[in-house]
Amino acid sequence: MSFNVLIPARYNSSRLPGKPLAELxxxxxxxxxxxxxxxxxxxxxxxxxxxxxxxxxxxxFNGRGILTSNTxxxxxxxxxxxxxxxxxxxxxxxxxxxxxxPFVDFNDINNxxxxxxxxxxxxxxxxxxxxxxxxxxxxxVKIWTKKNGHVTDFSRNEEKISDKKxxxxxxxxxxxxxxxxxxxxxxxxxxxxxxxxxxxxxxxLEGGKNIYAKKSLAKIHLGIDTPxxxxxxxxLIEND
Numbered sequence: 209m210s211f212n213v214l215i216p217a218r219y220n221s222s223r224l225p226g227k228p229l230a231e232l233x234x235x236x237x238x239x240x241x242x243x244x245x246x247x248x249x250x251x252x253x254x255x256x257x258x259x260x261x262x263x264x265x266x267x268x269f270n271g272r273g274i275l276t277s278n279t280x281x282x283x284x285x286x287x288x289x290x291x292x293x294x295x296x297x298x299x300x301x302x303x304x305x306x307x308x309x310p311f312v313d314f315n316d317i318n319n320x321x322x323x324x325x326x327x328x329x330x331x332x333x334x335x336x337x338x339x340x341x342x343x344x345x346x347x348x349v350k351i352w353t354k355k356n357g358h359v360t361d362f363s364r365n366e367e368k369i370s371d372k373k374x375x376x377x378x379x380x381x382x383x384x385x386x387x388x389x390x391x392x393x394x395x396x397x398x399x400x401x402x403x404x405x406x407x408x409x410x411x412x413l414e415g416g417k418n419i420y421a422k423k424s425l426a427k428i429h430l431g432i433d434t435p436x437x438x439x440x441x442x443x444l445i446e447n448d
Contacts, residue, residue: 211321211384212252212300213245214290216283217307219259223434228262228307230438233445237432238262240310242271247314248303249321255307256290282408288394291387298388306381306431310441313426320384323357323420330417332384333359333409334424335377342378349407351379351421359419362407380424381431383409389417 217228217238224230228238235243238255245253255266258278266273274293280286287304296302301324303317316334323332335351342348346364352374353359361369362379369376385393393412402410413419432438 209301209322209325210251211249211303211324212254212294212296213248213250213303213305213317214287215241215245215253215255215305215307216286216290217255217257217259217262218280218283218286219257219262221308221433224432224438226261227432227438228257228259229265230432232310232438232441236265237310238265238307239269239271241305241307241312242266242269244310244312244314245305245317248317250303250317252294254290254294256286257307258286282394284390284408285394288390291390296387298386298391300387301384302387302390304383304385308432309382309430310432311426311428311430311444312382313424315425316380316382319422319425320382323422324384324386326420328418329420330385330389331409331412331419333419333421334380334382335421336380336424336426336429338376338378349379349381351377353377353421357420357422359413359421362405362409362413364405364407377421377423378429379409379421380429 221227229236255273256276263273276286276289303321320332323329343366352361352369399414
């Protein structure tokens with residue numbers, strides 16, 4: 209199925225400023241993410257950033273980038289602007305791949321996009337097995353799914369849903385949706401649960417949208433949010 213990958217990359221992260229430009233074994237994080245994305249079946253891969261430095265880095269490895277506003281509150285707002293600047297059609301499928309995921313597997317990108325083959329699916333996403341040590345960690349987002357992959361909820365609270373018929377897993381922050389959905393989504397008001405949990409996807413779920421998830425094929429699931437994450441990423445690459 210035809211799809212595009214858009215990679216939001218903000219420079220001023222509160223916990224790790226400039227993180228897309230941090231180096232991992234000779235390559236910046238944003239370059240590693242972009243190079244994984246172009247291995248997928250995407251017809252277009254583009255970094256959407258608010259930073260001239262990140263844009264220059266993309267140019268240095270012949271990666272496509274686009275400059276967006278520095279006032280966006282969310283990655284979704286940034287991607288909506290990028291979709292408009294790139295003249296994507298309402299029915300075009302976009303994969304929202306975070307610019308701090310250097311270990312992403314290109315097969316996962318293909319698989320999350322494939323979820324949109326079903327016209328009843330508004331949003332696709334991924335999950336991984338939830339490690340015992342992460343069950344009570346509020347920084348690890350949980351996802352509850354039915355056997356067919358239909359998502360019933362997201363939360364940082366491991367006890368939000370106790371239904372044993374549902375599978376509780378670790379949610380991975382990669383999404384697929386159509387441009388039309390993205391345009392609608394950014395105009396919806398934030399819900400109370402979204403603000404309380406700091407989980408943007410709850411707005412879509414509470415808005416009645418159908419979200420489906422597949423299990424990730426990647427061996428490593430590590431987004432770079434803190435200096436500690438960056439240190440661990442260095443160790444993982446050195447031991448690979």
